[in-house]
Amino acid sequence: MTDATLAPFIAGLPKAELHLHIEGSLEPELMFELARRNRVDIPFDSVEAVRAAYSFSNLQDFLDIYYAGANVLLTEQDFHDLALAYFRRSAADSVRHAEIFFDPQTHTDRGVPFQVVADGLLSGMAAAEAEQGVTSRLILCFLRHLDEDAAFATLKMAEPWLDRIIGVGLDSSEVGHPPSKFQRVFDAAGSLGLKRVAHAGEEGPPDYVWQALDLLKIDRMDHGNRSMEDPALVARLASEGMTLTVCPLSNHKLCVVDDLADHPLPSMLAEGLHVTLNSDDPAYFGGYVNANYQALADQAGLTRDQIVQVAVNSFEGSFLPEADKAARIAEVQAYAA
Numbered sequence: 613m614t615d616a617t618l619a620p621f622i623a624g625l626p627k628a629e630l631h632l633h634i635e636g637s638l639e640p641e642l643m644f645e646l647a648r649r650n651r652v653d654i655p656f657d658s659v660e661a662v663r664a665a666y667s668f669s670n671l672q673d674f675l676d677i678y679y680a681g682a683n684v685l686l687t688e689q690d691f692h693d694l695a696l697a698y699f700r701r702s703a704a705d706s707v708r709h710a711e712i713f714f715d716p717q718t719h720t721d722r723g724v725p726f727q728v729v730a731d732g733l734l735s736g737m738a739a740a741e742a743e744q745g746v747t748s749r750l751i752l753c754f755l756r757h758l759d760e761d762a763a764f765a766t767l768k769m770a771e772p773w774l775d776r777i778i779g780v781g782l783d784s785s786e787v788g789h790p791p792s793k794f795q796r797v798f799d800a801a802g803s804l805g806l807k808r809v810a811h812a813g814e815e816g817p818p819d820y821v822w823q824a825l826d827l828l829k830i831d832r833m834d835h836g837n838r839s840m841e842d843p844a845l846v847a848r849l850a851s852e853g854m855t856l857t858v859c860p861l862s863n864h865k866l867c868v869v870d871d872l873a874d875h876p877l878p879s880m881l882a883e884g885l886h887v888t889l890n891s892d893d894p895a896y897f898g899g900y901v902n903a904n905y906q907a908l909a910d911q912a913g914l915t916r917d918q919i920v921q922v923a924v925n926s927f928e929g930s931f932l933p934e935a936d937k938a939a940r941i942a943e944v945q946a947y948a949a
């Protein structure tokens with residue numbers, strides 16, 4: 613039985629969120645508002661109909677709906693509103709810092725300039741810091757179902773903003789699009805001083821996780837679930853102290869795990885992996901970051917000490933300067949004492 617005191621404890625626990633696609637925080641209510649504001653047709657009659665459509669059997673099922681939803685985002689104000697809405701919601705979950713992904717190609721490929729996307733998000737992030745005190749960083753993700761040239765073109769487009777972008781990531785359809793396809797663009801990003809992260813081992817095999825480490829030279833791993841199939845890989849991740857951004861509600865909704873009671877996070881912790889908990893695409897998967905902590909407390913028996921460890925890991929694995937990390941970890945420890 614779950615300890616009933618864990619819910620309020622999780623609610624107030626200071627934490628960072630390190631795996632959040634800003635386009636995946638587009639709630640149906642805002643989708644409708646933006647569709648009306650921008651006169652964009654959406655194939656739904658009501659907010660309830662949108663939510664009812666959110667039933668997925670795999671990653672691709674979800675991605676098809678997620679890219680369609682992003683069609684309502686057209687102006688700088690839209691991206692500002694999207695970001696601010698996410699930070700207000702996550703501040704209510706005691707998120708103190710977030711490193712958020714955006715998918716520029718989803719927008720530039722439909723004619724929305726990179727500048728509109730980046731400036732809109734950055735202004736929403738600045739407004740959220742002023743209003744909620746939540747700090748944030750932006751991570752530019754390349755869509756892996758597109759080719760290497762398109763990724764290079766996106767990196768080029770981003771050049772004027774690189775002082776406000778902390779790193780690059782790799783997302784979208786994993787199987788059939790191995791990390792090796794993006795080795796050169798990740799090398800270029802590294803030479804520009806950008807951090808590197810990649811989705812790996814969500815649906816793809818352990819070999820993709822090895823490639824993300826050895827070819828993309830990642831600083832942090834997104835998901836990484838299937839690493840658990842390969843003991844040598846687990847040992848490597850543990851010895852390097854690699855942070856994994858794990859997303860249980862996403863894993864359940866996308867059928868990466870059948871039952872949250874069998875989620876690998878407790879075993880990952882037991883193996884000494886530096887795991888964090890995150891919401892991925894909260895508007896589509898039914899919960900923000902605290903719902904992910906709570907789901908594993910309720911269904912996988914995550915203990916109070918494990919919850920504190922995960923929150924510490926979230927700051928430790930962030931791209932904040934070391935002094936800021938230490939200050940925020942001290943906040944977690946003071947809260948838990």
Ligand SMILES: Nc1ncnc2[nH]cnc12
Pocket residue numbers: 633636671678783784785811814862892893
């Ligand atoms: N969970 C996920 N995996 C891959 N690409 C994504 N884009 C948004 N969410 C994603």
Ligand SMILES: [Zn+2]
Pocket residue numbers: 631633783811834892
């Ligand atoms: Zn993701």
